[in-house]
Amino acid sequence: MIYTVTLNPSVDYIVSVEHFEIGSLNRTAADTKFPGGKGINVSRVMNRLGVESNALGFIGGFTGTFVEDFLKNEHIQTNFIKVSGDTRINIKLKTEEETEINGQGPIITESHQEEFFEAFYKMNKDDIVVLAGSIPGTLPASIYKKIILICNEKGIKVVADVSGEALKQVVSEKPYLIKPNHHELGELFGTEIKSVEEALMYGKKLIEKGVKHVIVSLAEKGALLITEDYSYVANVPKGKVLNSVGAGDSVVGGFLSALSKNYSFEEAFKLGVAAGSATAFSLELCTKEKIEELLPHIQVKKV
Ligand SMILES: Nc1ncnc2c1ncn2[C@@H]1O[C@H](COP(=O)(O)OP(=O)(O)OP(=O)(O)O)[C@@H](O)[C@H]1O
Numbered sequence: 243m244i245y246t247v248t249l250n251p252s253v254d255y256i257v258s259v260e261h262f263e264i265g266s267l268n269r270t271a272a273d274t275k276f277p278g279g280k281g282i283n284v285s286r287v288m289n290r291l292g293v294e295s296n297a298l299g300f301i302g303g304f305t306g307t308f309v310e311d312f313l314k315n316e317h318i319q320t321n322f323i324k325v326s327g328d329t330r331i332n333i334k335l336k337t338e339e340e341t342e343i344n345g346q347g348p349i350i351t352e353s354h355q356e357e358f359f360e361a362f363y364k365m366n367k368d369d370i371v372v373l374a375g376s377i378p379g380t381l382p383a384s385i386y387k388k389i390i391l392i393c394n395e396k397g398i399k400v401v402a403d404v405s406g407e408a409l410k411q412v413v414s415e416k417p418y419l420i421k422p423n424h425h426e427l428g429e430l431f432g433t434e435i436k437s438v439e440e441a442l443m444y445g446k447k448l449i450e451k452g453v454k455h456v457i458v459s460l461a462e463k464g465a466l467l468i469t470e471d472y473s474y475v476a477n478v479p480k481g482k483v484l485n486s487v488g489a490g491d492s493v494v495g496g497f498l499s500a501l502s503k504n505y506s507f508e509e510a511f512k513l514g515v516a517a518g519s520a521t522a523f524s525l526e527l528c529t530k531e532k533i534e535e536l537l538p539h540i541q542v543k544k545v
């Protein structure tokens with residue numbers, strides 16, 4: 243089973259405003275709500291590609307019920323720990339420029355954490371754990387490290403899509419796969435990455451540190467898959483970006499779905515990139531049909 247971990251899920255409130263003015267009453271041209279949080283997005287993308295997963299994390303209140311019910315309606319398994327506060331609402335404002343306001347999330351107590359860890363003690367070596375998204379303020383900053391230590395002891399593969407301090411901690415535990423974007427990779431090394439060549443050089447440094455596979459996404463500049471033995475670069479198809487929320491998560495969801503169907507790494511990488519672009523070119527997360535439409539426009543080359 244692939245378990246996705248979203249420590250701080252959300253209701254993503256997607257609001258389109260034609261000419262947004264600070265200090266004025268703005269009215270929406272359209273608005274929608276979706277369950278959000280990076281691990282949940284990975285689960286939803288995998289589900290669209292016919293791959294089962296189980297979504298873990300903490301939810302609470304009416305917003306938590308919305309998230310859980312939405313996933314159940316999509317036939318996605320969940321095993322959330324219920325907390326007493328409300329799951330956060332993250333505002334995604336679509337106007338001339340995309341602007342996001344992410345909430346803080348509910349308080350998570352020590353007993354909630356103990357309950358959460360029980361799921362990991364029951365996993366076995368054939369499982370995969372995907373850690374994705376930020377760590378809420380009431381959880382210890384070392385929580386991802388603690389999860390990886392349990393997984394490493396059991397031989398469970400860990401995939402991580404995290405940033406900042408959490409990325410530093412995750413890298414030191416040598417996970418199976420990480421997917422930073424070029425900003426996150428640059429931040430890790432205290433630099434700014436401006437080209438695919440620089441991304442390749444810094445990505446290789448992570449392999450030297452013991453990470454097994456690295457996917458670096460570079461938005462419209464393409465993506466890299468770097469391993470100990472080979473590296474691939476992919477272009478991204480041309481299209482109108484309608485929504486970048488969840489594009490990175492779609493790369494992870496697409497890649498893992500393909501691996502679980504025994505695709506080669508090269509093909510899985512291609513599908514991951516197609517899924518990322520399919521989300522970028524859609525109002526919501528990618529569909530299988532949109533991914534298939536984009537696949538022929540992606541070339542993967544060894545570098
Ligand atoms: N302008 C674009 N044109 C085509 N594809 C894009 C574009 N921007 C993003 N993508 C697709 O989305 C993927 C992830 O984008 P990006 O590198 O911005 O990751 P991210 O910052 O993790 O995404 P997110 O917005 O979810 O945080 C890219 O690999 C690509 O497939």
Ligand SMILES: O=P(O)(O)OC[C@@]1(O)O[C@H](CO)[C@@H](O)[C@@H]1O
Binds near residue numbers: 374
């Ligand atoms: O606050 P975090 O955990 O860093 O990010 C949460 C989030 O912005 O990421 C997803 C897109 O990747 C959204 O569904 C969600 O709102």
